[in-house]
Amino acid sequence: MTAPLPAAAGFAGTVRRAWRLPSVKLSIAVLAVVAVVAVLGAHLAPYDPLAQDAAQRLRGPSGAHWLGTDYLGRDVLSRLLAGTGTSVLSAAEAVAVGLVLGVVPGLASVFAGRAAEWAAMRVIDALLTLPFIVFVIAVVGIVDNGPHQAMAALGLLLAPVFFRVTRTTTLGYARAQYVEAAELAGASGGRILRVHILPKVVPTVAVTAAGAAGTALLAVSSLSFLGIGVAPPAPTWGGMLAADLGYLAQRPLAPLAPALAITITVGALNALADALRDSMGGHAAVPRPTRRDRRQPAEKEPSRV
């Protein structure tokens, strides 16, 4: 049950193989739209996302308000567009924190001594057990309710996935014959890491990041739904759902727009991660980890949102 290691063909080959799949083209298209909206959202919005209009409360879709208005008469489309940036950037921030906190110790653990390795694995096990939302709420409650505090806590919980995937992949290559050859040829540790190992680790980490981004976006939506991280009235996808919840009797279909935004974006990220992973596997021309390396249990999907 060793984790699949990427093909030696490299990242470009993987991307080219994946690009042939229609699901990848669709995912990239969706994510491109989301990215554009995330950057330009506030400018694309037809109204001020915070502007209230008491005369226009809880209206259905119309020519003036394509997606209707919420309980304060704010334009839903404008809030959806303006909220994209907040939601997506928060998720990206969490993934970035997770990348740094996971990949660096992951690489280090392969080359550090056994004591450090043991300690790292225990901390990782501990982090893997913590439920995302509860932990982030706890950290935010203790430190301060701000977006960066919440995303740092979320990133910390995403780190174990990156740690494991980096460690497993690095282990596979660190014992490879060409790395031994490089060592014998007198290459420095830094050079071996930079030239021979990192390029092989990056694709796997990139795929993991796509999956983690989906997880992060789900968590961010749940947190903003609870008012953790980004506080109202700033528009977020989760916050819009929380606002709609009190007025379901009047506008039962109001949650549809933010719910679809979350679902479609997360779906695109997951589909992309799956497709890239599939395109990598199967061509594993990499050395298998030795028995000692295989002691660690198989990767488990983090399932704590």
Added chain:
Amino acid sequence: MTALTLAPAPASRRRRLASPVTALIRGLATLLTVALVSTFLTFGLAALGGANPAAAVLGETATIEDIARMNHEFGLDRPFLERYATWLGHALTGDLGTSWFTRLPVAESIAQRLPVDLSITAFAVLLAVLAGGPAGIGAAVNAGGRFDRVVTAVCAAAATVPAFVVGIGLIVLFAVAIPIFPSGGYVPFSEDPAQWLRLITLPALALSLDSAADIARQLRTALVETLRENYVTGAVVRGLSRRRVLLRHALRNAAGPAVTVLGLHIPRLLGGAVVTEAVFALPGLGQLTGEAALKSDVPVIQGTLLTIIVMVLLSNVVVDAVVLRLRPGTGRRTS
């Protein structure tokens, strides 16, 4: 990130899990480490951030005397490590301190809220098994057929929809459009069992969807593989009925990954319960933690976090024990 497959456990893993007692000890060891690491983390953050009851309760108006007085009252004027050790010692005896705001014992507030989360989580686990199990078996039996394709599609869709969105959808469907269930609230089982069931059905349903999908997917994969094994063919050849081969021989061997996945889902269910509670206005642990977090009521936050971690780990130990019993040749060998 491999899916957990049915492949027989490598020798080392099998040896490690040789007896339920060893598994139990390992589980408890992890429990201790996790509890220590996470509580130390939250304690350290609180100390570093300078969280103190006077600032939390009185806000900007707190004077230096107020801060000193309340710090002394809650023991915050003692050194960090001493405080942490005392808290741990008390936690072991079930005393989690008192809230900075209400001055109520934290353990008491948690004991009041816990049944809500246990109710919806346990019911969600039951629903997930009842829905995911048959769906997975059905899909595996006619792999490639129409039912299989429907199950696969539903499972893929379920993975992208967060539980709280499902919850809102269920309210719209079954509380607003067709009002057969209440949209929220909670009544303890001891007061009105029928109403209790009505109130926890929608939250549990919302919570269970994702787990049901994962169970179905894992069970399908494992069962499809198992049904190709020689001993299954052998059993069929020997004239055993299809039903008996499926349920007695194949399912027992294929259930392992699904049970493991269920175990992995329990943290998600407990965490998801916190958000689901908010959707259905349930007075559970999530509400307690959320309110405490927005007020910076540190003892309550630490208490609820510890409680949830302990529950997650205890359920992991139970799941490990079940997996062990299901896997042929491991549980019996030493016990």
